[in-house]
Amino acid sequence: MSILVLGLGNILLSDEGVGVRIVEALEASHELPGDVEVLDGGTSGMDLLDMVAERDCLIVADAVNADGPAGRVIRLENENIKMLFETRFSPHQLGLSDLLAALRLIDKAPHRVVVIGVVPQNLSLGLDLSPAVASGRDAAVAMIVDELSRLGPAPTARLH
Amino acid sequence: MTRITIDPITRIEGHLRIDCEVDGGKVTKAWSSGTMWRGIELILKDRDPRDAWIFTQRICGVCTTVHAIASVRAVENALNLEVPLNAQYIRNMIVAAHGVHDHIVHFYHLAALDWVDIVSALKGDPAGAAKLGATLSDYKANSIPNIRSVRDKLQTFVDSGNLGVFASGYWGHPAMKLPPDVNLLAATHYIQALEVQRTANKIVAILGSKTPHIQNLAVGGVSNAINPDSQSTLTLERLYTIKALIDELGDFVHNAMMNDVAAVGALYADWTQYGAGVTNYLSVPDLPLDTKGTTFELPGGYIPAGDLSKFQAITNYQDAFFRDGVKEAVKHSWYEYSGAAAALHPYEGQTNPKYDDFHDDGKYSWIKAPTFQDKRAQVGPLANVLGMYAAGHEPTKRHLTKVVEVASKVAGAQIPLSALHSTIGRIAARAVRCAVLHEALQNQWQLLVDNIAKGDFRTFNRPVFPKGEVRGFGYHEAPRGVLSHWIVIKDGKIDNYQAVVPSTWNASPRDQNDEPGPYEAALIDTPIADANLPLEVLRTVHSFDPCIACAVHMVDAEKRPIVQVKAM
Numbered sequence: 001m002s003i004l005v006l007g008l009g010n011i012l013l014s015d016e017g018v019g020v021r022i023v024e025a026l027e028a029s030h031e032l033p034g035d036v037e038v039l040d041g042g043t044s045g046m047d048l049l050d051m052v053a054e055r056d057c058l059i060v061a062d063a064v065n066a067d068g069p070a071g072r073v074i075r076l077e078n079e080n081i082k083m084l085f086e087t088r089f090s091p092h093q094l095g096l097s098d099l100l101a102a103l104r105l106i107d108k109a110p111h112r113v114v115v116i117g118v119v120p121q122n123l124s125l126g127l128d129l130s131p132a133v134a135s136g137r138d139a140a141v142a143m144i145v146d147e148l149s150r151l152g153p154a155p156t157a158r159l160h
Numbered sequence: 161m162t163r164i165t166i167d168p169i170t171r172i173e174g175h176l177r178i179d180c181e182v183d184g185g186k187v188t189k190a191w192s193s194g195t196m197w198r199g200i201e202l203i204l205k206d207r208d209p210r211d212a213w214i215f216t217q218r219i220c221g222v223c224t225t226v227h228a229i230a231s232v233r234a235v236e237n238a239l240n241l242e243v244p245l246n247a248q249y250i251r252n253m254i255v256a257a258h259g260v261h262d263h264i265v266h267f268y269h270l271a272a273l274d275w276v277d278i279v280s281a282l283k284g285d286p287a288g289a290a291k292l293g294a295t296l297s298d299y300k301a302n303s304i305p306n307i308r309s310v311r312d313k314l315q316t317f318v319d320s321g322n323l324g325v326f327a328s329g330y331w332g333h334p335a336m337k338l339p340p341d342v343n344l345l346a347a348t349h350y351i352q353a354l355e356v357q358r359t360a361n362k363i364v365a366i367l368g369s370k371t372p373h374i375q376n377l378a379v380g381g382v383s384n385a386i387n388p389d390s391q392s393t394l395t396l397e398r399l400y401t402i403k404a405l406i407d408e409l410g411d412f413v414h415n416a417m418m419n420d421v422a423a424v425g426a427l428y429a430d431w432t433q434y435g436a437g438v439t440n441y442l443s444v445p446d447l448p449l450d451t452k453g454t455t456f457e458l459p460g461g462y463i464p465a466g467d468l469s470k471f472q473a474i475t476n477y478q479d480a481f482f483r484d485g486v487k488e489a490v491k492h493s494w495y496e497y498s499g500a501a502a503a504l505h506p507y508e509g510q511t512n513p514k515y516d517d518f519h520d521d522g523k524y525s526w527i528k529a530p531t532f533q534d535k536r537a538q539v540g541p542l543a544n545v546l547g548m549y550a551a552g553h554e555p556t557k558r559h560l561t562k563v564v565e566v567a568s569k570v571a572g573a574q575i576p577l578s579a580l581h582s583t584i585g586r587i588a589a590r591a592v593r594c595a596v597l598h599e600a601l602q603n604q605w606q607l608l609v610d611n612i613a614k615g616d617f618r619t620f621n622r623p624v625f626p627k628g629e630v631r632g633f634g635y636h637e638a639p640r641g642v643l644s645h646w647i648v649i650k651d652g653k654i655d656n657y658q659a660v661v662p663s664t665w666n667a668s669p670r671d672q673n674d675e676p677g678p679y680e681a682a683l684i685d686t687p688i689a690d691a692n693l694p695l696e697v698l699r700t701v702h703s704f705d706p707c708i709a710c711a712v713h714m715v716d717a718e719k720r721p722i723v724q725v726k727a728m
Binding site: 010011012039040041042043044046047048049050051053102105106125126127 | 199200202203215217218219220224261265269313317351354355357358361362365370371372373
């Protein structure tokens with residue numbers, strides 16, 4: 001089973017980059033099984049087509065515009081993701097929805113798509129996450145580890 | 161009179177808003193406004209100049225690589241640091257492969273649907289489309305079964321009501337003019353191009369260690385270790401994998417894309433009359449062939465008022481004509497300069513935001529207005545191709561001649577070179593540049609392999625930062641045109657950093673003399689068949705390849721939204 005964990009966001013705009021910060025934290029804290037790849041996708045769209053093509057499962061970490069306090073983590077899967085695109089939860093939805101549509105045209109879309117999103121607080125210029133969103137990042141990492149454990153061999157925590 | 165506002169939804173690379181006044185079926189006045197402030201300069205201040213490229217890569221999601229390249233060149237320029245030949249060739253291959261990728265994606269996936277009607281393609285006949293393809297080239301993927309399978313797939317998409325990427329199209333618009341078989345052939349290549357662009361991206365990924373953010377750059381060279389015998393480095397095996405990918409790309413670029421662009425250009429020949437705008441063209445030389453940046457595979461320079469005989473070459477990384485020629489004005493931008501100067505050189509550049517509101521005759525954009533030799537200038541593939549042509553660059557002449565020949569054959573009339581100063585000309589020039597870049601990619605691969613065969617494995621020269629102040633600029637002919645980064649370093653730390661990006665040149669507002677920017681000037685006199693569906697405005701703006709997605713809000717004189725159409 002081929003799995004891609006894709007972090008999206010702009011790290012120059014504080015919490016906007018939480019998706020990228022999540023995949024960085026995941027790689028730093030866990031040893032991942034061989035069939036799991038992690039990618040910092042930044043704010044790219046079509047440039048990611050090659051990496052996303054022919055995956056069994058795509059797990060996207062991103063900032064999402066949802067109800068609830070900053071740092072809240074939400075999980076969306078398959079059918080619900082359409083809603084994500086229609087209501088523009090995520091600032092990167094244009095790139096990602098176009099990418100998935102393009103992959104469907106060449107029959108190489110992932111069989112399963114899961115979005116792990118964190119509600120941001122501060123989108124101004126800066127490199128650091130706000131404290132609430134940093135907690136959300138850690139909760140999102142734990143959620144992705146659970147997700148991966150259900151799909152195949154569990155990631156193992158690195159000893160520091 | 162109708163006012164059209166094209167205002168995008170949030171997109172993180174930056175936003176673009178276009179306003180047009182339409183009178184008598186034509187655009188009479190236009191404003192281009194960037195609506196997101198970029199503050200990279202503020203993030204970089206006081207940082208280590210060796211790290212700047214890692215941050216500048218994040219300015220934009222479409223053009224990551226180009227900001228990394230321009231940044232290391234700026235620091236190297238400030239230090240007078242030479243770059244080993246292998247490092248130049250490896251960077252050049254990344255630049256060329258990225259450019260080919262970008263141009264393919266632009267034509268097929270961002271611009272083609274302004275000209276190609278997907279719904280009409282469903283009425284096309286696979287045999288007819290294959291026959292048409294065969295008259296243009298011997299591209300083997302133009303087979304009847306291939307084309308039929310694409311038509312069936314499109315039919316399934318349309319029947320499902322879930323048009324996905326095609327939902328934004330202006331199907332059946334009166335300005336759509338291609339016959340069904342041409343639409344079907346182009347739609348077939350649209351889908352094939354999705355696979356082909358993966359090939360180009362793989363080259364960047366192998367050399368750059370990763371995409372979309374390459375990891376292998378360093379001030380002073382690249383971090384790729386070269387050892388023909390070691391598995392962990394750039395081996396001969398990897399180099400030959402890259403060679404196979406380059407060859408695969410070439411088949412599509414030369415046999416499918418070049419002809420598609422020529423055919424679309426010929427069948428929309430009326431669009432060679434619109435969209436010229438600013439005809440002062442600026443480009444820079446790229447793909448350096450020595451360690452100092454004094455010889456280049458691709459020439460560049462300045463053409464005033466569209467007169468190729470007045471071409472002035474920019475010749476090296478110290479070029480004073482370029483260095484001293486760039487200024488930025490903020491009379492119509494949401495900034496203020498301290499001091500009396502109406503325009504500042506990037507070394508003296510200031511980023512002091514002063515936002516109020518959109519004023520037609522005052523400030524209306526976050527983009528500054530750059531000038532070259534105090535004049536407005538258009539940048540991008542058209543400027544680059546015209547510059548290379550004027551410099552006598554043989555591959556450019558050959559590929560440009562070929563596109564014009566195919567277009568003339570399809571149109572049944574000789575198309576003059578002057579037709580390039582137009583909306584269609586920008587699209588044709590991008591295809592020519594794609595073919596030139598592909599050929600350059602092959603050359604750079606050979607240069608690298610030959611240099612390694614001589615026993616030269618060097619890829620890095622260590623930078624040394626002096627006490628006191630040094631200044632440098634790095635330029636790069638990026639897919640959207642001239643990109644320059646300007647750095648002032650004090651005691652080894654960044655004191656000032658300014659990026660003058662291609663969209664700053666093309667999408668900028670009026671300058672200190674109220675002269676319009678290239679988008680604004682190009683839109684004047686564009687015909688509008690239906691103000692509620694301003695496909696024609698999109699054609700001209702998209703021909704510049706703005707690296708943003710946008711939504712179109714149509715507003716009437718009272719500025720009430722009438723219709724909103726998402727467009728790429």
